[in-house]
Amino acid sequence: MNGLALALLILFGVLLIGAILLQPGTKGGLGASFGGGGANSAFGAQGATPFLSKATYWLAAGFLGTTLFIEVLIIRSNRSVLEKTADKPAVTAPAPAAPAPIPAPAHAPSKQ
Helix, strand or coil, X not given: CHHHHHHHHHHHHHHHHHHHHHCCCCCCHHHHHHXXXXXXXXXXXXCCHHHHHHHHHHHHXXXXXXXXXHHHHHHHCCCCHHHHHHHCCCCCCCCCCXXXXXXXXXXXXXXX
């Protein structure tokens, strides 16, 4: 069930991104490069705008619903990300060894 819900979430996410990118903006947006003026004849006088806006609403609702469903599945199975990290023992790295002191240079005999 978790795999199906996760697959639906990914599908809704990808379709939602596509529906948002295809919507025409103030300057045509990405949708104008795919359809241009030809999209108006296929979808009627208003173009694809009403269809894409309704599709965006439904895809957003599906994405939200799937996300909430996955959250309910996680709560029902009594698991948490924090519990998974708390079960593992903490791994501590050994402290680095202190560097050896640098010996002071020997004084050379002075020539006078």
